[in-house]
Amino acid sequence: MDIASPMAAASAAMGAASAAASAAVTSAVSTTDAAAHGAHGNWLLTPLVLLSAAVLAVPLARGLKLGSILGYLVAGVLLGPQVLGLISQPATVLEIGEFGVVLMMFLVGLELEPKRLWAMRRPIFGWGSAQMLGCAALLLIPSFFLDADWHAAVIAALGLAMSSTAVALATLSEKNLGNTRAGQSVISVALLQDIAAIPVLALVPILASQGRPAGGHSGGRIWLALGALVLIVLGGRLLLRPLLRWIARSGTPEIFTAASLLLVLAAAMLMQKAGLSMALGAFAAGVLLAESEYRRALEADLEPFKGLLLGMFFIAVGMGLDLTVLWHKPLAVLGLLAALWLCKGLVLTVLGRAMGLPKPERAVFVILLAQGGEFGFVVFQLAEQATLLDAAQRSVLVAAVALSLALTPALLAWAQRRAGQVERKSPHELTEPQDSQVIIAGFGRYGQIVGRMLFANGISATVLDHDADTVESLRRFGWRVFWGDATRLELLRIAGAERAHVLVLAVDDFNHSVKIAEIARQHFPHLTIVARARNVQHYYALRELGVELIERETLDSALMSGRSVLQQLGWEPHAARQMAWRFRRHSVEQTEAMRPHRGDLDTLIAMSKRGREQLEERLAAERKALAEGKGRNPWQEPHLAPGTAPVPAGAPDQPQPGKA
Secondary structure (H helix, E strand, O other): OOOHHHHHHHHHHHHHHHHHHHHHHHHHHHHOHHHHHOOOOHHHHHHHHHHHHHHHHHHHHHHOOOOHHHHHHHHHHHHOOOOOOOOOOHHHHHHHHHHHHHHHHHHHHHOOOHHHHHHOHHHHHHHHHHHHHHHHHHHHHHHHHOOOOHHHHHHHHHHHHOOOHHHHHHHHHHOOOOOOHHHHHHHHHHHHHHHOHHHHHHHHHHHHOOOOOOOOHHHHHHHHHHHHHHHHHHHHHHHHHHHHHHHHHOOOHHHHHHHHHHHHHHHHHHHHHOOOOHHHHHHHHHHHOOOOOOHHHHHHHHHHHHHHHHHHHHHHHHHOOOHHHHHHOHHHHHHHHHHHHHHHHHHHHHHHHHOOOOHHHHHHHHHHHHOOOHHHHHHHHHHHHOOOOOHHHHHHHHHHHHHHHHHHHHHHHHHHHHHOOOOOOOOOEOOOOOOOOEEEEOOOHHHHHHHHHHHHOOOOEEEEEOOHHHHHHHHHOOOOEEEOOOOOHHHHHHOOOOOOOEEEEOOOOHHHHHHHHHHHHHHOOOOEEEEEEOOHHHHHHHHHOOOOEEEEOOHHHHHHHHHHHHHHOOOOHHHHHHHHHHHHHHHHHHHHHHHHHOOOHHHHHHHHHHHHHHHHHHHHHHHHHHHOOOOOOOOOOOOOOOOOOOOOOOOOOOOOOOOO
């Protein structure tokens, strides 16, 4: 399939739509010319034009399967000063739109707890550094044959090695690819690029002075950036949660929304003053609040602003595309664009193989990171001011980067149609409506045990798993497993959630699990959710959503091991079994009792110590009474059949009689 065909269709269709919108807007402007030149009304024109373009262009682009990003970009080109000229100052729109990128990075940070971020350190600093240095090295090679100034070539190569965080993350969100391995890898590399911003900026004055250090300016900038990071971390740890708690107690939702925006703005501005990416500051603030009780409220408040402001950013990028450079120097721009995609594509393909990404996901990984980035605009502008680049060179570089941003959504759509779409082209995707009583989300080791028990008793279940390799492997063993991301509402509907009785939540990812539970509680309140909790924090997050039937995955296996130890020490099997049951009930009850205090570490420690002491005292008293012949053996349950373990009535994580 030729990529030009959908691009041509999109451009023609959106051109007609935008032309109609432009005629209407121009008519309105001419009718209200007096007001437009007065003190009132002039400020309304820009938002009117922007919103009109978004309302018309984006649905049209999505209808043509090209995505909303391309719709925004084409609308920006048409509205810009070089086509219709309805907006003559795209830089102002770009500054406003950059806040959408900042909000997006804050929300990404909210999804990454510090522990999870630490676990990602290898892909961030390892694969991310390999991408940056590898791409820059390959992009430098042509400069040796062109006899170009190596100082300018180095800074141009580093600027081109950057990728667009905005395009990459917005595409992942739009196509629901954030939870795939490719999506996580893209996020890791994008984070490293934001971190690498400060040394790249510091390198510009050094190269401009022919390799001689430009005083202490660059070193001072690095120390200033480190100080800003430390300030955000300390402020986030000590001040943010108490401040949000105090605001939440006021009971005024709009003030909490204002505080959320203030928080993101403050972190972004602090990083900008320190010479770092605003998005990096917002991301750091988001990570610090990822474990707070206000995480979901912050997401709900900021999500609408993010989408609209991101749209403004992409419109501004389209407005800034210098069409005169494309007209006068097409070979230079297109040649640089081809070199950009070729060099970055080669490096990213090798990285994708080394990371073990499945072939369909590898294509997504390569395409989303092969384009230039908005940070390149900043680098090239600074390089021109430092006389490393002249105006003509900067224009060609900016045009190539902007063109790569504009073509990325169409290129991804074309690649997914050719190679098999990651989210829709799996050979085992669920497409026909199901009517099983049980849905199992996640079919790893935990979900397989649940499924085997159900299937052995003749109970059918619809099984979903988001890992294509796992689905393929399980299908070879005869399991009827469907590929799909259970966080997609439409997939749950097809799986029969409106008719099913039970949803088994067996996915191993904390955030994925909580998101599925949120969707199920909101859209399918009749479903009984039986959930797996990786740890106590996961248990608490699910309980906050109203999930009652939760099993901590290591609790019962650890109790079985403890029971075996007791038997090896001479305990009777029935006594060891009853002790394991008593300890289980104590653990469940204490965990539930501690839930209201999960944010107070001192209280949790005190309750944990006291609970342990009470259990030890009670068991010691029972052993003493039994030894003196004054009490019945508390570990015997005569009403139970031999070999049957008792089930504690009313335990929070045990099903009640009569329930599904």
